[in-house]
Amino acid sequence: MATELERECPDCDAEQEFYRAAATHLHLGLKTKWFCTDCGYGFVKIDGDIDSLPA
Structure with missing residues (x-):
């Protein structure tokens, strides 16, 4: 799995690079x-499939 991701940051109001800080397996899948x-x-x-970013 990648350790970097390009997404729209709600605080910066721009396309930013995100880094993966942690990962663990849950009953729903990989968190x-x-x-x-x-x-x-x-x-x-x-x-x-599920993320906590605002729509």
Whole structure:
């Protein structure tokens, strides 16, 4: 799995690079924590389908 990800950061209001800080397996799938390299904004992604970023 990649350790970097390009996503829209809600705090920076721009496309930013996120780094993977942690990963663990749950009954729902693989849970990963991602943080923005610029501002430190973080979000959680589960099994590639569920994430905590605002829509």
